[in-house]
Amino acid sequence: MSTTTSEELLWRFARTGDPEIDARQERILEVLLSANPRMKQRLVDEGRLEGRLDEARATLRRVLAHRQLALTSDDEARIDACADLATLERWHDQALTASSVPQALT
Incomplete structure (x- = not known):
């Protein structure tokens, strides 16, 4: 992933303070994590x-x-x-x- 693309994703997923937008971002993240069980497990393991x-x-x-x-x-x-x-x-x-x-x- 290019630096520009990476920075744009980080910008688009920054907390906005708007509950509707934040809820949409969380839903997107849930979908992405369910599509990538290894990444989800890695995050769980890091949290543990x-x-x-x-x-x-x-x-x-x-x-x-x-x-x-x-x-x-x-x-x-x-x-x-x-x-x-x-x-x-x-x-x-x-x-x-x-x-x-x-x-x-x-």
Whole structure:
């Protein structure tokens, strides 16, 4: 798809604030996704992963707070930026016994 075509599609499907137009756009998207089950599944899988990442970040923060290990803004940013579930799970496990945040986030 050319850049021009891609940009036009993005422009045409931008939210308008008009409920009628937005509903039409959503219907078109539903039709396109039903015609392409692989893309629909990919989007579902990406949503599930993002949900698992969000939950892992929240759980890690709860453990650190419960252990009274205060996060700096840099620590918060590092946790938010982490998009690897295995890393977040490792940090969680380390946070259970770490004596400091840097020790937990190694």
